[in-house]
Amino acid sequence: MRKIAVVMESWVRYFTYAWPSGMLQKIREENADINLYIFNCSANWSSNPEYNLGEYNIYNLPDFNDYDGIVLDLNNTEDDSIREEVVERARKSKVPTISINNCYDGLYYVGIDNYSAMREMIAHLYEVHDCRTFWFVMGPENNYENKCRSDVLIDYAKDKGISSDDYQICYGDYDFNSGVLSFLELYAEHGKLPDAIICANDNIAVGVLSEAEKKGYSAPEDFLITGFDDLDKSRYYTPRVSTTSYIREDAGYKSIEMFMELWEGNTIPQMNYTNSHPIFWESCGCESDINIDLRAHLKGSMLWNIDREYFDGNVLALDYNLARCGNLESMVECIPEGVPAFKCDGLYLVVDPLLEDINDSGMANIPMAELEDFESRFCVKGYPDEMTLLYSYENGVSDISNENRKKVHGLFPMFDTEEKGANFLFLPLHMGDKSVGYFVIRNAIYLMEQQFLFDIMNALIKGIEQMYKKAKLAKMNHELTMLYHHDAMTMLYNRFGYTNYAYKFFYKIHAAKKSVAVIYYDLDRLKYLNDNYGHEMGDMAIKTVAHLIRKYASDDVMGFRLGGDEFLVLDHFESEELLKERIQKIEDELKKISKTDNYPIELSVSVGYVITDSESDEELDSYVNQADDVMYKAKVAKKMQRRD
Secondary structure, rough: OOOEEEEEOOOOEOOOOOHHHHHHHHHHHHHHOOEEEEEEEEOOOOOHHHHHHHHHHHHOOHHHHHHEEEEEOOOOOOOOHHHHHHHHHHHHHHHOOOEEOOOOOOOOOEEEEEEHHHHHHHHHHHHHHHOOOOEEOOOOOHHHHHHHHHHHHHHHHHOOOOOHHHHHEEEOOOOHHHHHHHHHHHHHOOOOOOEEEEEEEEHHHHHHHHHHOOHHHHHHHOOEEOOOOHHHHHOOOOOOEEEOOOOHHHHHHHHHHHHHHOOOOOOOOOEEOOEEEHHHHHHHOOOOOOOHHHHHHHHHHHHHHHHHHHHHHHHHHHHHHHHOOHHHHHHHHHHHHHHHHHOOOOEEEEEEEHHHHOOOOOOOOOOOOHHHHHHHHHHOOOOOEEEEEEEEEEEOEEEEOOHHEEEOOOOOOOOOOOOOOOOEEEEEEOOOOEEEEEEEEEEOOHHHHHHHHHHHHHHHHHHHHHHHHHHHHHHHHHHHHHHHHHHHOOOOOHHHHHHHHHHHHHHHHHOOOEEEEEEEEOOOOHHHHHHHHHHHHHHHHHHHHHHHHHHHHOOOEEEEEEOOOOOEEEEEEEOOHHHHHHHHHHHHHHHHHHHOOOOOOOOOOOEEEOOOOOOOOOOOHHHHHHHHHHHHHHHHHHHHHHHH
C-alpha cells in the first residue's frame, strides 16, 4: 500500500478540503493502492505565538522517509521558519514532493498559473473597459500566490506605460476585513476612486464593495472591481463579482497523477498547471452566460445549517462535559457521546504518558518544587518515542478501558490499513506551546467537507487546558494547606496542625476503644549546637530526629514539631514493649548518625510518654502535659549525669 503524507494548514479556521477531495477522487477512479495521511493545523487564526507553536508541532509527527509521496500546502503558514523547515525535511527525505500553489526549489509545483490568470484580468479592464487608473488591493506580501498576482499587475503597468502615479498597491490579508481596511486607507489618502480596483481574491473584493456602498458608491457605475478564486461570495453578491475560476480539486487530482507517473519511473515537468478561466460579471460592466441556480445554493445552505445546528449541539455538550473533568479518565468517558456526530470510521486519542500524571487530586506525586520541571518535560518540538493510545473508536465500538491502553511507537503499524483510499487525519493536542498528544480521525470526509474540525479540536484543547489548570490549582491549594499545617523544615505537623488534626486522631482511636501512645521527644543540647557550630548544624540535627520519628512509627502516626527542639508523637498503642523498642531504635540510630555524619557531639533525645485510657474522660491536652513532664524529668536527669 502506497502512503502519501499531506502536510497542510487551514485558512483561519477553514480546512481546505479541496486537496484531499481531489486526491481521493483520483484514487477511487484508479482503484489505486494509496492511502492519505493528512497532518493539519490551524495556527494562523491565533495571535498567540505559543498556541501557534503547539499547532505547528503536528508537522513534526510524520517521518517523511516512511512515505512514498509528500504533498505540501503551506500557503497559509505565515511563519517562514516553520515553512522552510518542513520543506527542507521533505528535500532531505528524497521522497517525491509536490507543493500545491507554492513554488520551492527542488519540489514539484501543482496549481493554477497565477501570473497568466491575473494578467488576463487586468488586460480585460485595460483593453476592453479603457481603465487607466487602478488600486491593487492584495493579500499578504510574502505569500507566493499573492506575489504572482501582484507582480503581473506591476509588470503590466510598466508594459503599457501606466505611470506609478496612476496605480496604488495595498497589501493586507485574504479576508473580508482586509478589503474594508484597504478601501478606507486608499480612499482617505486619495479622496477619489480609480477606474478599477483589482483584488487578490473575492473576499477582499466583497469587503471593498461593502465599504464603498457605505460611502454611496457602487460598481460598475462609479468604478469597476474584480476578485479572484470564484468563491460563493463572487457569484451571489450584488453585483456579481468578476473573478478567475478554477476547480480546486484539480490540484489534488493532478497530484495523484503526478505521483503515479513518478512511481513508474517517468519524468514529469517541475511546474504543473491546472486549468483556470476568467468570468466577467456585473462588477466590471459585463454579463456572463453562466447560469446561477440560487435555489440550489439556498437549499445547500439550509441543509448545511441543519447539520451545523445538530453538530454544534454535540460540540457544546462535549465542551460542557470536558470542562467538568478533573482527569484523563473522565475526559475519555465524555468523548463517545459525541462520536455519532463525527460520521467517521475511527477515532484515536494518543497522548504523552506524562499527561496521565495529571489528575484532580492535584498531581499528588509531583512535588511543588518540581512542577516547573514537570511542565518542561512536555515536548515543544516533536513527540516522545513512546506514547499512549488513550481512546479508540473502531467499527462502531468505543474502547475507554484502562487495561486495553496500548503503547504507541511512531505511526506504523498502528495506523496502517489495507483499505484502499483510506485517509487518516492527524490533529495537534497541546497546552500552549507544550505538545500533549494528537487526535486521529479515520475517513473524516464529513468533518473535513462540512468545516467542523476546528470546533472539535478547540473543545478538546480547551478541555485538556482546563483539566491541567484545575489540577495545578488543586496542587497549589494542597501545598498552601501543607505549609499552613506543617513545619517547613521537617514537614511534621506544626501547632496549627496539632489544633486541626490531633484531637480528631485522639477521639477516633478512643471511639474504637483503643489507646493512644502520647510520646514527647526533646532534642538534647540544641542550643549548644546552634551557639557553637551554627544554626545550619542545629537544623541538620532537627531534621535527623524528625526523619527517625517517621521511620520508627506505624503507618498513620501523627508527628508534630511543637517548638525548636520539641516533638510530639501520637501513635496507636500496641504494647509497651513495642513502644520502648521503637524509642530505643531512635536513640541507637542517633548515636550511629552522629559518627557517620561527623556531628561535633553525640546526638540524643530525652523522651517521655504516657498511655491514654479510652474509658476515661481525660482530654488529650492533659495527656500531652503529662508526657511533657515525664520528658522534662528525663532531661533534667541527663543534665545531672553530664555534670557528674
